[in-house]
Amino acid sequence: MVPLQNPLLTVTPSAIDFETVRVGTTSSKTVTMTNSGTGILLVSLATLTGSGFSFTGLQLPISLAEGQNLSFNVAFAPPQAPLRPLSPSQVMLPFRSLGSACREPVPLIN
Numbered sequence: 001m002v003p004l005q006n007p008l009l010t011v012t013p014s015a016i017d018f019e020t021v022r023v024g025t026t027s028s029k030t031v032t033m034t035n036s037g038t039g040i041l042l043v044s045l046a047t048l049t050g051s052g053f054s055f056t057g058l059q060l061p062i063s064l065a066e067g068q069n070l071s072f073n074v075a076f077a078p079p080q081a082p083l084r085p086l087s088p089s090q091v092m093l094p095f096r097s098l099g100s101a102c103r104e105p106v107p108l109i110n
Helices: none
Strands: 009-012 015-017 027-035 040-048 053-056 062-064 069-076 092-102
Touching (some): 027 040, 027 062, 062 069
Antiparallel strands (some): 009 027, 015 092, 053 069
């Protein structure tokens, strides 16, 4: 009998506030994703919403074993000055990912 595989992706922090970033500069924040469940977690897609955002140190797909984590950076370089001030809710960065359970061992991608 195969043990139940129930991987769970936890992303810390769940939102990033870049505060004030001047045009022509870049602000970078560290994000950590962890497999908090059981079995192997395969992360094959991560998306950022809005222009000027990018990942560094994240190469997908990646497999995370139970308890394993991976840290990477999310950078924000505003493409132009806003026409009006942004509220804090407009500069929060949502992180989305898709994960799937694998019953077979999957090699880790470094």
